[in-house]
Amino acid sequence: MNTIAVTDRKTHSDSLVLAKAAAERLGIPFVDRKKASLADLRASYGVDNILIAKKGLLYLDTPDGELFFHPNMSQLRVKNLRLGQSDHMVEAMGIKPGMKVLDCTMGFGADSIVASFAAGDNGSVTGVEVSPLIAEVVGYGLSHFLAGNYEMHAALRRIKVVNADYLDFLKRQPDKSFDSIYFDPMFRHPLTDSKNINPLRSVADHRPLSEEAVAEARRVARHRVVMKENARSLEFARLGFDTIMGGKYSKVHYGVIMLD
Ligand SMILES: C[S@@+](CC[C@H](N)C(=O)[O-])C[C@H]1O[C@@H](n2cnc3c(N)ncnc32)[C@H](O)[C@@H]1O
Incomplete structure (x- = not known):
């Protein structure tokens, strides 16, 4: 799927649980991001998309911008x-x-x-x-x-x-x-x-x-x-x-x- 799952840089335990669970549901790798930037992650893992768990929701960072849910x-x-x-x-x-x-x-x-x-x-x-x-x-x-x-x-x-x-x-x-x-x-x-x-x-x-x-x-x-x-x-x-x-x-x- 050309995607990895991470948390935001200020890792919070809830985000960690969410990122891991989403990675499992999607069958994509969860990566312990530490302080890596999105550009660094793209270069290291060779992916286009990065699924980020932050503030209790999921955000998909794509090459064309961020896809997220908002009503x-x-x-x-x-x-x-x-x-x-x-x-x-x-x-x-x-x-x-x-x-x-x-x-x-x-x-x-x-x-x-x-x-x-x-x-x-x-x-x-x-x-x-x-x-x-x-x-x-x-x-x-x-x-x-x-x-x-x-x-x-x-x-x-x-x-x-x-x-x-x-x-x-x-x-x-x-x-x-x-x-x-x-x-x-x-x-x-x-x-x-x-x-x-x-x-x-x-x-x-x-x-x-x-x-x-x-x-x-x-x-x-x-x-x-x-x-x-x-x-x-x-x-x-x-x-x-x-x-x-x-x-x-x-x-x-x-x-x-x-x-x-
Ligand atoms: C124009 S968007 C829909 C926008 C939506 N009506 C809204 O209010 O946000 C079309 C969506 O349909 C999905 N889609 C296209 N073909 C599909 C299919 N065969 N089965 C299910 N979903 C499909 C696309 O991936 C895309 O997310």
Whole structure:
């Protein structure tokens, strides 16, 4: 995996336990860093990525920047939902309290968190992520980050993270076992202003969504299958997402397949 696990330089016993446990879960070497800089570690161990346990969370230092979990990307959207405003993704997915949602492309977990808040205490969100490093960093964050308010905290903790390829995961699910299924693949044509996802880009899976995965999702979903893409993307037509939703002037749109 081209990655080692370390603590920050001010080694704390909690960070040591976390770094060792994460290294074991991922099957990567744990390195006793002592005072070595990240550049020294890269040179000594010949790796691109360094997983760092610090301040109770995991950070992945990649050549393109640091990948870490923070709910900031979902906070404003959750706040707007709390104020009774709508959210384009929640509308497109038709999420109602109590629903069972499958996010096939969890990434940073922002969309999973918004879906989890919208589905509420009696709902559930499963977030599938194929990259073991992203699943580890974000999964650990979702279960340990201390959010500022109870509803956000509960929304984070309700998300179940699965490290798998969504096609394999979908094939294992019974017919109509989730209400709404969501795909947010890496855009075929990335939007240039989304630089904060650069560290994710270097470890993410960039394959396009396949017709086979859409067919599986149609079988597993009861209500809707949704894909987020660049507003002018040809992927919607290619994959049969015949209803397009989202803001008129928004750079991203949601393609929806209605099943009921
Ligand atoms: C654009 S990001 C998703 C961002 C996410 N919606 C959010 O709110 O943070 C796409 C993610 O899907 C993951 N991915 C791509 N192909 C996948 C697959 N076949 N199975 C599971 N995850 C996949 C990538 O590794 C990447 O982390």
